[in-house]
Structure formats: structure tokens, C-alpha cells
Amino acid sequence: MAPGGVEKAPMGSGGAEEAAVGPGSAEVTSVGPDGAEGTSVGSGGVEEAAAEPGGAGGTPVGPRGAGRPAVGSGGAEGAPPALGGAGEPAVAPDEDLWPLFFDRRYTPAPGRGHREQRVREHVREMQDRGRKAPRRVRSLSRDEIVAAAIKVADAEGSEAISMRRIARELNAGAMSLYWHVASKDELLDLMLDAVEGEQPFPVATGDWRTDLRTLAVAQRSTLHRHQWLMDFIGGRPPLGPNTLRNLERSLAMIDKLGLDTETAMNVLGTLSTYVMGVVLREFRESRVELRDQEQLGHLSEAERHAFLAAHLERLRVTGRFPHFLRIFDEGLDPDAAETRDERFEFGLECVLDGIAARLPAGGPGQPAG
Secondary structure, three states: OOOOOEOOOOOOOOOOOOOOOOOOOEEEEEEOOOOOEEEEEEOOOOOEEOOEOOOOOOOOOOOOOOOOOOOOOOOOOOOOOEOOOOOOOOEOOHHHHOOOOOOOOOOOOOOOOHHHHHHHHHHHHHHHOOOEOOHHHHHOOHHHHHHHHHHHHHHHOHHHOOHHHHHHHOOOOHHHHOOOOOOHHHHHHHHHHHHHHHOOOOOOOOOHHHHHHHHHHHHHHHHHHOHHHHHHEOOOOOOOHHHHHHHHHHHHHOHHHOOOHHHHHHHHHHHHHHHHHHHHHHHHHHHHHHHHHHHHOOOOHHHHHHHHHHHHHHHHOOOOOHHHHHHHHOOOOOOOHHHHHHHHHHHHHHHHHHHHHHOOOOOOOOOOO
16 A cells, blocks of 8 residues: 555464475475476475476576566566666666565565475575476466465455465465465565555546545555455555555655655555554454344344343443443444445545645645635
8 A cells, every 4th residue: 555564464373384295295396208297205395396407497586676577567587677768767677676675585584484495495596507497387477376366365364375375276386386486475575566556546636635535545445355455554564666656656646735755755644544544443343243243143123122222221320421322312323334435535534634734825735815
């Protein structure tokens, strides 16, 4: 999403994601003389893909910007940055836009076991020797892997994301994914940035309120479409190419308001924070609805009303909650699903009014006089 961060939530209690199949053994993908891949069990403790000699194969796993194609970039693998003509800026491939300081290809994530690290090192060793990836590995693409991971997360939640689960979705071996994606951490980064890229970005109209409202509505829609994203809100730096592009567009959208850079970032951050807070509340409301249905679903409508009336009467006789009881006396349901859009718009207008109050007097975003 816009400025702010997203961080991976803990994935279950199993600790390290294991690439090997079974303790002490490993699934080994081999390529026979006819080019077909077979599976055997080795003793190295790491799922291994036997590579064909001669030439580089698959997508190299190396530092960002070292011949790794970007998701959705459409450029040739390993292509150097295209230089613009006279007076034009150089056009860097998407892969070069990832920050080098945020590179998990060579440093295992804290708490992650050694198996994934050994798999990565094994793949890198074969690539360094110029070995070609097996046929099935070459038939995969990083875009395909990322799309499959998003599909799994949408259907099963963030806890389902694992290299093995994604490989199963693609009808491939887990080892084959490591030729294209160095680790689960990198896969998560790519998923987040891919979702950022699919978010429809509003065409600037010149009316900052309209533009920011459209941006907020699009962000909310994206978070509802990919609910697992909320498991990563908090600190994972959203620094991929699509995020950079959207941030650049957002800043350009409010560039004529006369704000300094810090205030402009605060404006976008406030808008994004409001959207994420609303979505968190909406998810909570949905969970409460399911809980109530499970606990009270066996009761008739009349029995539910009687149950609630008895509870409210116990509160009323204490004389301590007159303002709270007024909500029910007036027939209001502050968590009603049918009012969520209305409540979102109300809060959004409050945010935009607050932003308007911070704009320079008489500036482009304020009425003259």
C-alpha cells in the first residue's frame, strides 16, 4: 500500500520451512536421457534438482539487479538498463529498483532453519557452475510462481504460504521454485509488490480531494480482495518497484498543494493509516458475525431479542451506562454490515477535512479568501 510498512506475520509454530521430504532424506529431482524428470531419495537432507550440464538455465538466483527478471517487467532476462535518448532519463529494469540493503538472498531470516539455506546454496552452486535447470524448472516463471502464491493466500490465508504448498499448486517440486525465487521471504516481497501493481491507480483530476478519495477507495478494495495482506502490516518495508511507482504518483498527485515533502508524506501516510484501520475493524466485525452465528444460530429471532433485552435490562438497573444504552434505545447497530460503506465515507471525509485544514491559506487546495 502507500507509505507505511508491511511486515510478515509469524507463519505457524513450526519454525523453519523445510524444503526436504522427510527427516534425514531429500527429494531429488533428476533428469534422465530422455529429458524426463524423475524423483529419487538421496541422503543429503536437502531436496535436490539434478541440473543438466551446459549453459545457464532457469532464472538465476543472485543479488537484485544481477540478471533476475522482475515480476511483470516484460523485459529480457539479464538485459542491461535501457538508456534514454538525449535529454531522457535512463530506464532501469524493475529488478534494479529493489533496494540492495533489503536483500535476503544470502542472509537467512531470523528464526528460519538451515534447510532452506542449504537448498538456496545448493541451487546457487549449480548455477555458478553453469548447470542448466531441469526442463520442468525452465518451464516455470517467477510471475507464475508469484501468481500461484497469491492465489493460495487469497483462498487459504497467509499461514498457507510455503514453498511446498506453492509448488503443489503448480504441480512441481519445491526445489524447482528455488531456481526462480531464493526464499520464502523473497516470495513474500514479490507477492506484496505484485498486489501493489494490480491496484488501480486513479487518474489525477486536479481536484486533490477527489483524487485522494479515489485512492483510499482503491486501497480498501485491494485489502478486502487480498485479506492476507493485513497479516503483514507493521514493519516489512514495501520497497518494490510497483510500490515506488505508486508512491511517486501519489506525491505527484498532491504536488501542487504547496506542501513541503514531510507534510506531503504525512498526508499520504494518514490516508493510508485510516484505510488500514477501517479494514481491520471491518475484518473484526465479520469475525464477530461468524462467532455470533455459531453461538446463537440455534436460537430463533424472538429468543435472540429476549436474550439481548434481558442483558440490557441488567445494565440499565445499574444506572451506570446511559450513553451506551442510548445506542440500543435508538435502534442503532454500529457494526452493521450494510452501513460499512457509509461509515467509511464519513471517516474519510473527516480525514480529508483535516488535511484541508493543514493546507497553506489561499493555496491551490484552499478557497481564496
